[in-house]
Amino acid sequence: MRTADFAIGIGGAAGQGIATPGNILAHIFARRGLHINAYNAYQSLIRGGHTFLTIRASDGPVYSMGDRLDLLIPLNQDTMDRHLKLLGPGASVLYDGESIEVGDAEKGVQVASLPMKELSQGNKLAANTVAIAAAVYKLGIEFEALENALAQIFARKGDEVVAKNVEIASNGYQYAAENFKPFSFKAPRGEKPLAVWTGNEATAMGGIAAGVKFYAAYPMSPATGVLMYMAKHARELGIMVRQVEDEIGVMNMIIGAAHTGVRAMTATSGGGLALMTEAIGMSGMFETPIVCVNVQRGGPATGLPTKTEQGDLWMMLGAGQGDFPRLIVAPSDHIDMFRTMPELFNLTDKYQCPGLVLSELIIGEGTVSVDPAEIDFDVDIERGETIFPNGDSENPYGGYGDSTYLRYRNTSSGISPRAVPGVPGHLFVASTDEHDEDGTLISDVDTDPKKRRMMVEKRARKMMNVLADIAAPTLEGPEDAEVTLVGWGSTRGVILEAMEQLAEGGITANQLHIKWLVPFHAEAVTEILEGSKKVIIVELNYSGQFARYLRSETGFTADGFVRKYDGEPFMPHHIAEAVKEQLTGKESLSVPVHEISV
Amino acid sequence: MTTGTLTLPVSETKPEKSSYKGKVHPDWCPGCGDFSVLAALQKALFELELQPHQVLTVSGIGCSSNLPGFINTYGMHTLHGRSLAVASGAALANHELKVVVTGGDGDGFGIGGNHFMHTMRRNLDLTYLVMDNQIYGLTTGQTSPTSPVGMKTKSTPHGNVENPINPIPLALVGGATYVARGYSGKQKHLVEMIKGAINHKGFAFVDIFSPCVTYNKNNTYKWFAPRIKILEEEDHDTTDFYGAMEKGYQWGEEIPIGLFWKNDKLASLDQLEPVLEEGGPLAYRDPRVSKEQSDKLISELL
Numbered sequence: 001m002r003t004a005d006f007a008i009g010i011g012g013a014a015g016q017g018i019a020t021p022g023n024i025l026a027h028i029f030a031r032r033g034l035h036i037n038a039y040n041a042y043q044s045l046i047r048g049g050h051t052f053l054t055i056r057a058s059d060g061p062v063y064s065m066g067d068r069l070d071l072l073i074p075l076n077q078d079t080m081d082r083h084l085k086l087l088g089p090g091a092s093v094l095y096d097g098e099s100i101e102v103g104d105a106e107k108g109v110q111v112a113s114l115p116m117k118e119l120s121q122g123n124k125l126a127a128n129t130v131a132i133a134a135a136v137y138k139l140g141i142e143f144e145a146l147e148n149a150l151a152q153i154f155a156r157k158g159d160e161v162v163a164k165n166v167e168i169a170s171n172g173y174q175y176a177a178e179n180f181k182p183f184s185f186k187a188p189r190g191e192k193p194l195a196v197w198t199g200n201e202a203t204a205m206g207g208i209a210a211g212v213k214f215y216a217a218y219p220m221s222p223a224t225g226v227l228m229y230m231a232k233h234a235r236e237l238g239i240m241v242r243q244v245e246d247e248i249g250v251m252n253m254i255i256g257a258a259h260t261g262v263r264a265m266t267a268t269s270g271g272g273l274a275l276m277t278e279a280i281g282m283s284g285m286f287e288t289p290i291v292c293v294n295v296q297r298g299g300p301a302t303g304l305p306t307k308t309e310q311g312d313l314w315m316m317l318g319a320g321q322g323d324f325p326r327l328i329v330a331p332s333d334h335i336d337m338f339r340t341m342p343e344l345f346n347l348t349d350k351y352q353c354p355g356l357v358l359s360e361l362i363i364g365e366g367t368v369s370v371d372p373a374e375i376d377f378d379v380d381i382e383r384g385e386t387i388f389p390n391g392d393s394e395n396p397y398g399g400y401g402d403s404t405y406l407r408y409r410n411t412s413s414g415i416s417p418r419a420v421p422g423v424p425g426h427l428f429v430a431s432t433d434e435h436d437e438d439g440t441l442i443s444d445v446d447t448d449p450k451k452r453r454m455m456v457e458k459r460a461r462k463m464m465n466v467l468a469d470i471a472a473p474t475l476e477g478p479e480d481a482e483v484t485l486v487g488w489g490s491t492r493g494v495i496l497e498a499m500e501q502l503a504e505g506g507i508t509a510n511q512l513h514i515k516w517l518v519p520f521h522a523e524a525v526t527e528i529l530e531g532s533k534k535v536i537i538v539e540l541n542y543s544g545q546f547a548r549y550l551r552s553e554t555g556f557t558a559d560g561f562v563r564k565y566d567g568e569p570f571m572p573h574h575i576a577e578a579v580k581e582q583l584t585g586k587e588s589l590s591v592p593v594h595e596i597s598v
Numbered sequence: 599m600t601t602g603t604l605t606l607p608v609s610e611t612k613p614e615k616s617s618y619k620g621k622v623h624p625d626w627c628p629g630c631g632d633f634s635v636l637a638a639l640q641k642a643l644f645e646l647e648l649q650p651h652q653v654l655t656v657s658g659i660g661c662s663s664n665l666p667g668f669i670n671t672y673g674m675h676t677l678h679g680r681s682l683a684v685a686s687g688a689a690l691a692n693h694e695l696k697v698v699v700t701g702g703d704g705d706g707f708g709i710g711g712n713h714f715m716h717t718m719r720r721n722l723d724l725t726y727l728v729m730d731n732q733i734y735g736l737t738t739g740q741t742s743p744t745s746p747v748g749m750k751t752k753s754t755p756h757g758n759v760e761n762p763i764n765p766i767p768l769a770l771v772g773g774a775t776y777v778a779r780g781y782s783g784k785q786k787h788l789v790e791m792i793k794g795a796i797n798h799k800g801f802a803f804v805d806i807f808s809p810c811v812t813y814n815k816n817n818t819y820k821w822f823a824p825r826i827k828i829l830e831e832e833d834h835d836t837t838d839f840y841g842a843m844e845k846g847y848q849w850g851e852e853i854p855i856g857l858f859w860k861n862d863k864l865a866s867l868d869q870l871e872p873v874l875e876e877g878g879p880l881a882y883r884d885p886r887v888s889k890e891q892s893d894k895l896i897s898e899l900l
Contacts, residue, residue: 195899211885214691237887238873240690240880245716252680256687261881282677377892421672421695424651429666429673440622441667
């Protein structure tokens with residue numbers, strides 16, 4: 001349960017330093033044990049433009065940036081002009097009265113002007129600290145919490161900077177206490193301090209837990225955070241991290257690494273994945289397991305480098321020419337991302353195929369709180385039927401000292417024991433050409449339809465029993481609800497919040513969240529959906545990529561669709577209002593309008 | 599861990615000449631220069647006493663890239679143009695393997711040009727043998743990045759008007775630390791070039807004139823024979839960069855083969871990478887992070 005649930009928006013031009021106040025607030029809230037969800041709306045530039053950070057906090061789980069702002073902190077006139085209209089009664093705006101003019105605020109909005117220059121003693125960089133201090137006061141949080149946060153965040157800059165910031169913060173806090181009313185609510189306390197991470201950090205940490213020892217990438221928004229995390233920790237953890245000349249090189253390099261037995265991984269966005277596709281096919285043909293994360297952004301082409309979308313599903317399904325098995329998973333949030341990485345690595349080792357992860361900007365760059373006890377690195381690492389030279393048991397697969405080792409042995413499971421280079425007596429050539437069981441090419445001289453068929457079927461057979469290894473999706477919420485909302489990837493949380501809003505309005509809704517795209521639990525999904533009263537598919541793209549995929553896998557066509565493709569994520573009310581609209585029977589496709597102009 | 603593992607006795611027996619003979623007889627055209635390159639590589643491995651399982655041969659796509667199938671080592675027959683990227687990953691993940699990359703001029707200087715440049719500057723510990731026949735053979739005779747101006751091919755029926763790449767100066771500028779040229783018609787010399795390349799710690803590049811007897815009627819054995827001049831038989835200083843550049847540009851009546859440039863002062867990437875300092879190949883290490891390490895990662899989030 002949430003006893004309080006509030007959101008703060010901080011906006012300014014890129015380069016005005018909104019990241020620091022954002023960090024300070026996130027730090028204070030997480031320390032207090034509050035759940036947070038922060039979303040930074042920005043553009044692809046380093047200076048100028050408009051950046052708007054929303055931090056929502058509560059003593060219960062928060063899955064999205066929410067629907068409203070309680071406090072607006074505009075650091076420039078532009079932010080004031082764009083966002084003041086979002087504030088309703090009880091909300092407040094904190095701004096520098098000397099440099100920013102307030103517009104027409106709605107009745108009941110507290111307009112709180114701060115003499116920023118005087119309070120910050122003319123220190124421009126510290127002006128944001130004044131606003132944060134006033135915000136902290138209005139939220140009923142004691143000054144010590146801010147003092148501690150400043151000490152930690154500015155620690156690297158030295159005691160003098162910390163002392164100066166604390167002094168300026170104290171000025172702001174006192175001024176607010178003397179001149180402004182606190183909010184009608186007080187920031188509650190949670191059970192214990194929480195940690196804060198981005199989805200890209202969770203992705204990297206999941207890879208580390210899975211035993212990744214080789215990471216290669218090319219910088220690309222919004223996936224670069226994974227590279228930066230890996231690079232930062234490479235030496236202490238013994239991970240080879242390489243920035244490669246392009247994504248073609250990246251995918252080829254990690255396949256080369258993985259082929260020798262190491263767990264290898266990369267993360268990119270759609271454009272990078274497009275360059276990797278031929279090599280993804282090589283992973284399929286070599287039967288060499290790799291994991292590739294696509295942190296989706298708006299497409300096509302360069303598209304929206306800093307905006308979110310679920311537009312790459314079909315590209316992932318079709319990445320690489322030809323017909324070969326792969327695994328595709330779309331974790332729903334940060335902790336799910338962390339836990340999915342080891343699971344996926346184990347499956348790719350078991351089935352010797354590429355594992356693809358669909359992340360999204362809203363996950364990768366979104367900042368949320370997490371209970372540190374949930375981040376469990378003690379995971380199972382299962383390498384499947386892999387033959388290493390330093391093993392300690394009897395060779396179960398035969399082949400040492402004779403010529404019977406067949407890398408691509410036509411087994412009943414389709415899985416053939418994989419020797420890594422360096423093992424004596426198991427020499428073979430991995431070939432992207434079609435090959436025989438021993439790796440010999442059958443594509444050139446002696447193309448043999450029977451052998452070709454055998455090898456296609458051998459690879460395909462690996463997927464025969466894979467469904468048993470992954471959990472089937474289940475319904476969340478009341479079983480006999482009026483409407484079943486179907487989503488995949490990042491929308492799970494915001495759909496849960498939309499369900500709450502619908503319940504408040506007397507409408508019962510449940511959710512079928514799809515995490516695994518390939519393999520797809522077609523039977524389980526069909527059974528659930530056929531038992532639902534009304535099925536509405538919610539996704540962040542124009543053409544209904546998942547709706548079409550669902551139809552192709554099950555023949556099931558939904559009753560309604562909620563889609564958004566403006567670059568911004570769903571807010572809960574977008575979905576709730578669309579459902580209400582569709583329950584009247586008038587509409588079957590809703591495209592919510594994003595009210596925040598960034 | 600359900601890893602299928604096994605104990606293997608370390609082979610003490612010295613490899614024999616036949617140890618490197620592949621299962622498949624090469625399907626190159628009779629007279630193809632690549633036969634000689636294959637034989638030279640096998641001889642070099644034998645003379646260096648490298649066990650076949652310690653060697654990984656990596657190729658791209660093309661006639662010459664079929665080589666891994668014809669030699670008895672671990673092999674990867676990758677995608678067109680990608681051999682160096684794949685080999686880089688393999689060589690860094692298991693830096694105890696001897697990784698030999700083989701391919702053609704189209705594969706290496708055309709579609710794979712970007713990887714060539716960056717693999718050189720990184721000075722990865724790889725041996726790169728390019729069987730340079732100045733033509734696209736497997737696609738039945740189109741122009742290549744090293745086809746001379748005026749050469750008539752199926753894609754330049756009126757004669758090639760584009761300037762070719764000169765691989766030797768390109769490799770020198772790119773940062774390769776062992777730059778040599780060989781010729782299929784001089785196999786003994788080629789063996790020495792390849793041995794030197796494998797023994798070199800760093801990126802070793804050997805451009806090998808390997809005539810295509812089917813599609814290149816210009817650069818034939820007959821054309822090369824009188825022009826080839828062996829650098830080792832004259833006074834060439836392999837530590838003189840500008841001298842190497844000058845020799846690299848020599849073309850026409852006299853074409854030098856041999857070792858142009860060798861730089862032993864630059865560390866190779868695996869030597870520069872602290873992660874590889876101890877613990878053996880990454881590929882064989884325990885993938886787990888310790889409790890202490892993971893606790894630190896979590897504490898950074900607090």
